[in-house]
Amino acid sequence: MDTSMTFKTLIQKMTQAAVRGDGPGVAACFCENGIYHDVFYGEFRGNAIINLIEGHFHRDGKDFQWDLYDPIEQNSIGYARYVFSYSSTLPQAKNRRATxxxxxxxxxxxxxIREYREVANAVTGLHLLGFSPERLSRFVDREAKALLRRAGGDTPQSK
Structure with a gap:
């Protein structure tokens, strides 16, 4: 990969490969042992990223759209706001559109990319798919625990 590629070009290349279902194209945007932390499916490293795209994204959805806004890089960290949507192929949410x-x-x-992670308002998309309040609650609980791990475990209640 061209090391002079801008972050904007790199993140566009990665997201558009994901939209197409091109797992190797997504993996090529990552370092050899790069990590993709997906908010739903978990952590994928190196060539396992191919399975994330082909075995999970495109198993559970179709008609993907991933729009990027205001990508910026500073000190080897890139940030980009996005809106991501797809039509579900899950039996319980067939053809519903998640955003x-x-x-x-x-x-x-x-x-x-050495490491990709996201901060996402994912509950709204799951709600649009018709997920039950109990399932949404489990997702929120898992995300809260992950946030506390990243933040070192401090909570307002513990201070």
Whole structure:
């Protein structure tokens, strides 16, 4: 990969490959042992990113759209706001359209993504798919625990 590629070009290349279902194209945007932390499916490293795209994204959805806004890079970290949507192929949500808004956070190394994670308003998309309140609650609980791990475990209640 061209190490002079801008973050904007890199993140556009990665997201458009994901939209097409091109797992190898997405993986090529990452360092050899790069990590993709997906808010729904978990962590995928290196060539396992191909399975994330082909075995999960495009198993559970179709007609993807991933629009990026205001990508910026500073000190080897790239940020981009996005709106991501797809039509579900899950039996319980067949053809319902999910829409999510978030911010991608990419740690960069030599023109590739070393680590991708996102902060996303994912509950709205799951609600649009018709997920039950109990299932949404489990998702929110999991996300809260992950946030506390990243923040070192401090909570307002513990101070």
């Amino acid at each position: 999510f808004e978030g911010v991608a956070i990419c740690r960069l190394e030599e023109g590739r």
